[in-house]
Amino acid sequence: MSxxxxxxxxxxxxxxxxxxxxxIILGLAIGMVVSAATLSRNRAWSLAxxxxxxxxxxxxxxxxxxxxxxxxxxxxxxxxxxxxxxTGLSLCTAAYQAENLRGGFQSVPGGLLEAADMAGLxxxxxxxxxxxPIAVRLAFPSLVNEAIMILKASSLVSVVGIVELTRMAQDLxxxxxxxxxxxxxxxxxxxxxxxxxxxxGALFERSFRWGRP
Amino acid sequence: xxKRFFLKALVGAAFLVGATAGAYAQDxxxxxxAAGSLKVGTETAFAPFDFIDAGTHSGLNVDLYGExxxxxxxxxxxVLLPWEGVLPxxxxxxxDIVGGPATITKERMERYxxxxxxxxxxxxxxxxxxxxxxxxxxxxxxxVVGGGKASAQLAQLxxxxxxxxxxxxxxEYPGNNEAYADLAAGRIVAVGNSLPNIAFVAKQxxxxxxxxxxxxxxxxxxxxxxxKDDDHKxxxxxxxxxxxxxxxxxxxxxxxxKWFGASFETPDLVNDPAL
Amino acid sequence: MxxxxxxxxxxxxxxxGAFGITLLMWFAGAIGAALLGFFVAVGRRYxxxxxxxPLWALxxxxxxxxxxxxxxxxxxxxxxVGLSLDPITAGLLGLxxxxxxxxxEIFRGGFEAVPAGHIEAAECVGLTRTQIVRRILMPEMxxxxxxxxxxxxIVLLKETAVLSIITVPELTLVISAIGSQQYAFxxxxxxxxxxxxxxxxxxxxxxxxxxxxLSKYRFATA
Numbered sequence: 001m002s003x004x005x006x007x008x009x010x011x012x013x014x015x016x017x018x019x020x021x022x023x024i025i026l027g028l029a030i031g032m033v034v035s036a037a038t039l040s041r042n043r044a045w046s047l048a049x050x051x052x053x054x055x056x057x058x059x060x061x062x063x064x065x066x067x068x069x070x071x072x073x074x075x076x077x078x079x080x081x082x083x084x085x086x087t088g089l090s091l092c093t094a095a096y097q098a099e100n101l102r103g104g105f106q107s108v109p110g111g112l113l114e115a116a117d118m119a120g121l122x123x124x125x126x127x128x129x130x131x132x133p134i135a136v137r138l139a140f141p142s143l144v145n146e147a148i149m150i151l152k153a154s155s156l157v158s159v160v161g162i163v164e165l166t167r168m169a170q171d172l173x174x175x176x177x178x179x180x181x182x183x184x185x186x187x188x189x190x191x192x193x194x195x196x197x198x199x200x201g202a203l204f205e206r207s208f209r210w211g212r213p
Numbered sequence: 214x215x216k217r218f219f220l221k222a223l224v225g226a227a228f229l230v231g232a233t234a235g236a237y238a239q240d241x242x243x244x245x246x247a248a249g250s251l252k253v254g255t256e257t258a259f260a261p262f263d264f265i266d267a268g269t270h271s272g273l274n275v276d277l278y279g280e281x282x283x284x285x286x287x288x289x290x291x292v293l294l295p296w297e298g299v300l301p302x303x304x305x306x307x308x309d310i311v312g313g314p315a316t317i318t319k320e321r322m323e324r325y326x327x328x329x330x331x332x333x334x335x336x337x338x339x340x341x342x343x344x345x346x347x348x349x350x351x352x353x354x355x356x357v358v359g360g361g362k363a364s365a366q367l368a369q370l371x372x373x374x375x376x377x378x379x380x381x382x383x384x385e386y387p388g389n390n391e392a393y394a395d396l397a398a399g400r401i402v403a404v405g406n407s408l409p410n411i412a413f414v415a416k417q418x419x420x421x422x423x424x425x426x427x428x429x430x431x432x433x434x435x436x437x438x439x440x441k442d443d444d445h446k447x448x449x450x451x452x453x454x455x456x457x458x459x460x461x462x463x464x465x466x467x468x469x470x471k472w473f474g475a476s477f478e479t480p481d482l483v484n485d486p487a488l
Numbered sequence: 489m490x491x492x493x494x495x496x497x498x499x500x501x502x503x504x505g506a507f508g509i510t511l512l513m514w515f516a517g518a519i520g521a522a523l524l525g526f527f528v529a530v531g532r533r534y535x536x537x538x539x540x541x542p543l544w545a546l547x548x549x550x551x552x553x554x555x556x557x558x559x560x561x562x563x564x565x566x567x568x569v570g571l572s573l574d575p576i577t578a579g580l581l582g583l584x585x586x587x588x589x590x591x592x593e594i595f596r597g598g599f600e601a602v603p604a605g606h607i608e609a610a611e612c613v614g615l616t617r618t619q620i621v622r623r624i625l626m627p628e629m630x631x632x633x634x635x636x637x638x639x640x641x642i643v644l645l646k647e648t649a650v651l652s653i654i655t656v657p658e659l660t661l662v663i664s665a666i667g668s669q670q671y672a673f674x675x676x677x678x679x680x681x682x683x684x685x686x687x688x689x690x691x692x693x694x695x696x697x698x699x700x701x702l703s704k705y706r707f708a709t710a
Binding site (some may be wrong): 008176 | 260294298304397416421
């Protein structure tokens with residue numbers, strides 16, 4: 001395999017990383033809202049939260065992406081490829097992250113919240129200052145796992161017109177007819193990216209170990 | 214439970230809403246002219262029609278649409294998607310016409326309007342280089358062959374194996390490229406696909422593959438699918454006129470020569486496909 | 489988009505056959521993955537020391553690359569190194585090994601989380617080693633790893649769609665083939681979404697049901 005082909009793969013890998021990173025961060029924010037809704041005492045909120053998780057975890061990501069890309073424009077809103085890709089990935093990972101965070105929220109010790117009550121924090125402050133940070137910290141290892149999952153699942157965004165790593169390997173294989181070499185090279189690039197994410201996550205986790213409840 | 218059913222219904226309804234999209238004041242041709250660009254959707258894993266050559270989209274379609282654009286006086290704007298996203302994209306109005314050729318068949322003509330043919334789509338076989346057990350199409354009798362799922366060529370290949378004395382097993386792959394990979398891996402002895410595609414594969418990897426002559430089965434042709442509705446009628450008419458001009462002044466034959474190494478006799482229009 | 493319900497009705501027998509294959513691959517793959525993952529976790533925790541590095545490398549390589557690429561290399565690349573498997577075998581092997589890497593991590597977490605005090609207490613009241621494993625370790629660990637395992641089973645279900653690239657005639661391959669034959673992509677997408685969503689819901693409910701049944705083994709973690 002020529003260096004030129006490998007260079008094209010590396011360029012495509014850049015898209016993979018960019019789209020995944022943006023989606024993970026957006027997904028975390030959405031996931032937090034969704035998990036809060038799921039745990040809410042308000043039945044309508046909790047039902048909405050659970051339905052969100054059920055749909056975005058249950059339907060294949062490929063289908064979700066095609067729905068966003070092809071059907072939202074029918075409602076009069078233009079959806080460029082990159083927006084469809086990031087929206088689809090964010091909503092999907094939000095559903096998984098919401099479940100992880102739910103576990104985190106449920107493990108926040110009740111004593112801490114009582115203490116916050118006594119200190120005069122209102123529910124909103126309690127959520128953002130106490131519950132959310134602790135839940136994120138508790139759910140952090142699963143967050144790193146989820147980031148790796150999304151990096152790999154991002155190969156599906158090619159269906160809305162983004163040429164990322166897997167699609168580039170497929171395209172190049174379709175003109176050179178050397179799929180084995182190209183797929184092995186793409187696999188290697190995924191491995192390197194994910195290894196970096198995993199090591200970064202482990203480093204970060206160690207750095208805030210002191211704050212565990 | 215109620216809520217879930219509602220959501221499922223919503224998804225279904227969303228598909229239906231798509232049907233009413235495109236209810237604009239002007240028709241498609243006027244919009245294309247006003248924008249100064251024709252949006253064409255295609256996939257890039259279909260050499261030599263569309264493929265990524267050293268990082269740039271190239272192939273017969275790129276050249277041919279370049280000529281069509283000149284005739285219409287508009288720029289061509291490519292939208293590159295995997296094949297499974299192309300036709301839904303067309304129906305959702307993401308672009309004006311499909312740039313990936315499809316074999317013109319009766320069934321597909323019920324749903325789409327095809328442009329004049331751009332190349333022959335008759336099926337031929339690709340084999341491993343130096344495989345002496347297969348020298349003509351009939352030699353696949355009793356062996357295992359493959360093709361891309363749901364392609365017109367696969368249907369032709371299946372029909373052909375029925376006529377052989379020892380029936381051949383036909384395996385269906387999600388795409389042609391997986392079938393070529395399995396041919397290289399040795400699980401199948403031949404892949405059936407259109408002659409232009411196969412000739413290109415054999416040229417690209419002459420160390421691995423070889424074409425089995427001659428092509429067989431019913432003669433068929435590749436055309437570009439577009440929408441059938443009134444909104445797109447004037448646009449499809451204009452593209453049709455442009456392509457017929459490109460054909461009659463010899464430009465199409467030149468492009469075929471460039472990308473396939475040979476030119477084809479194609480009819481001006483396929484109104485009643487044999488398939 | 490046009491929506492052709494007739495098409496769906498006509499293709500039902502074919503679709504149910506494919507549904508069966510999907511279920512088969514999912515069940516066999518998930519059970520195989522859980523078993524293999526358990527042995528890998530045990531091997532990494534209690535096995536010989538020379539096992540540690542290869543098992544670690546295997547788990548990391550599998551977790552770090554997309555299933556599509558693994559499966560492609562196994563099926564289409566295998567014959568070049570003398571490993572020529574048929575689609576179903578290659579699919580099951582691929583799914584099992586892929587899932588096992590994740591399950592082994594889940595079980596590793598489970599082993600680490602069962603408090604040593606519970607085991608010591610059981611030893612003190614005179615339970616035998618088998619009894620400790622059966623009555624304490626397994627139930628408590630099951631409780632701990634159940635949510636993550638259900639999640640993983642759901643991931644595996646969705647990964648079975650990838651088996652289409654190696655020609656396993658499962659739901660995605662069959663439904664999208666029908667779709668592209670008839671050029672009815674919208675219908676086939678809708679149908680696929682329904683099937684997978686239904687199965688995922690079922691798996692999720694089953695998981696929660698089991699979780700409730702086992703809730704007596706729950707203990708405070710925080």
